Amino acid sequence: MKKLLLTLFASFGVMVMLSAQSYTTPDTGVIYSLDDLVALSPSTISVSGSTYTLVDELIISASDTLLIDSDLTLEIDEGLLITIFGTFSVDADHVVFTAIDPTMPYEGFRFEQLSDINIQNATIAYGGGLRVLTETFTINNSLITNNVSGVSTGSVISLLRGRAQITNNTITYNDTPAISSGANSNVSPYIFNNYIEGNNQENSNRPQINMGSTMVEEPLEIIQNTIIGDRNLDQVGAIAVSNVLDNSINAIIDNNTITNNRYGITVVGGNSFAYIRNNIIEDNDTQGSPNLGGSGISLNSPSDDMEVIASGNEIRRNLWGITVIDEASINLGDNTDNVGQNVFSENGNGGVIYALYNNTDNAITAMHNCWDEANAPNSLADAEAVIVHENDISNLGLVTFDPVNCAFLSIEDVVLNEMKLYPNPTSGQLNLSQNISFQTMSIYNINGQLIMQKALHVGDNEMHLNLNTGIYLLEFNGESTKVTKKLVIN
Missing domain, CATH: 3.80.20 (24 nucleotide stem-loop, u2 snrnp hairpin iv. U2 a'; Chain A)
Structure with a gap:
């Protein structure tokens, strides 16, 4: 028996050596x-x-x-x-x-x-x-x-230090989130023009982009990305930036399209500064529980040293539009530096519309926004009906939303919201949800080079594109409208 055990041990040792x-x-x-x-x-x-x-x-x-x-x-x-x-x-x-x-x-x-x-x-x-x-x-x-x-x-691309450049990639259907950094890493990557879909297939309570504290002198930049969730996953958000270890946040989150996640964007922790501008944040409600999430934008800080400036965002059909929690704060528009022009539509739960819920005792400025897109132009009463603040609960902070403004909405905004490409990604077959009045479609590669042009006619809603694998920009042009959409060929 002793000889047998020694033989087995020797064999196991060889196996370990081979594996190493x-x-x-x-x-x-x-x-x-x-x-x-x-x-x-x-x-x-x-x-x-x-x-x-x-x-x-x-x-x-x-x-x-x-x-x-x-x-x-x-x-x-x-x-x-x-x-x-x-x-x-x-x-x-x-x-x-x-x-x-x-x-x-x-x-x-x-x-x-x-x-x-x-x-x-x-x-x-x-x-x-x-x-x-x-x-x-x-x-x-x-x-x-x-x-x-x-x-x-922590994610398929896990960062520890520096200013990584993550640009023009397709990051899809990985078991873990797409991009992350450690809670105490102080990382400020440049995350630009990526197509991110269906990551964190493990369905853990982490978003597809999950960043910790940032560098002070260089901002974290999350710009012009498409971040689409898998609606079968009820725990996975889109973007989180969190300062939980008494460091700092310096972030720019601009021009992203964020759909079908548990929530859209969340910023957590004090000593935080962020711009959140011109994002399309829609249908982030996969968990379906308003007590646990579902905000288009959610801010939470234990201290009063958070400064978030938000403008030009389009926030639609989330369980909440924007939630502000504990001692967090946000500037949604003022009469000096912030134009406002955020658009809200159909954010709500339990049959009640919640464009903005100020669940803090801090005053919030929120001027020049369109609070109910479907009923534009809005009155002050329309805005009051979808904002929760001091006028509703006495210990909450006052939201100053006068003047309201939907005049900045244009035909192009409506077209951009209504027209969809599907399937996306695609192997080449493409459908348009509608072709309103576009006359031409131009296709550009990710470097801005024109690949092809196609004349469009009423009813041209189906086509096959013979393109190589990659990310393309489709520009639709009409007499008074121009809409650009991102397309992924797989």
Whole structure:
């Protein structure tokens, strides 16, 4: 029996050693391609045509570079981690990182502090995410999809420091949220023009973009993203920025489209400053419980040092329009610096419309807004009917909403709200919910280059677009209207 146990222990030890095998580059300042690595360590990585297979962990040392500048696929074995201490550059038309077997994910990528990471035009799928410990990180025009919790547990792109550049990507249907930072990381990434849908498939109580405290001197910027929830998930919000450890928030959240999440945007914690401007925030009610969420915008602070300036937002069909809690505060329009021009429509629960609920004792300025879009122009009585404040509950702060204003609404605003593209994403088949008076449709790639133009006629509501995978902007032009929509081709 003793001999058998020793044999089993020895076998187990061999198994552990095999599972921990890795190849580390020599740290001599060399730029390596995958072909170079095949030659150096054929037991680690092999190649057949343009498909490479990694069967041991790979470590790029601090002075070395892994350069991928041609189209290829790297298939990675189950549980393996790629660690970068040096430089990692992916700059081809289409590079795919995926699992050998999609049912057996690899561990993911770990980018160590001081590493230099630039990823362009890549697909990253069926792994354990990107753990970003470096200050120098760019990912652009890439598809990040169907990843699981691995080396990165908080989200598929997990940030620790610096000002990461996350631009023009499609981030969809990962088990974890899309982008996050730690509660005490002080991170201010630039998150621009990404299509984000259906992340946090684990349905944990975290939003698709989940940021902690930020850098003081550089703002967190979340700009021009589309953030769509999976309505089967009742715990997943869209955007949260939270200062819970006595640090600070400096944020700009502008021009995003946010739909079908548990809630739209939330800012939590004192010592906070944020601009929230020109966002479309609609139908964020997937949990269906007004006691637990469902706000288009929600602000919550234990102290009175929160300053949020909101203008030009379109907030429709959430359980609440805007909720202000504890000692939080918001400027929704004044007579000096903030034009207001927020639009509210059909936000409510229990048969009652709630455009703004001031659940604090702080006074709020909220001038020049359209409080009930369906009944524009609004009277002061129309506004009063959808605002909860001192006039309703004596210990709440007063909301100053005079003057109200719906005159800034235009035909284009109505068209933009009413016209939908579906399915989106699509493989090429496209339907318009309506074609009001548009005469032409121009299609631009994400770099602003014109790809094609198409004449439209009344009834042209169905079409097939022969486009490569990627994100496109569709510009519809009529005699007096111009509407731009984002389209994702998969």
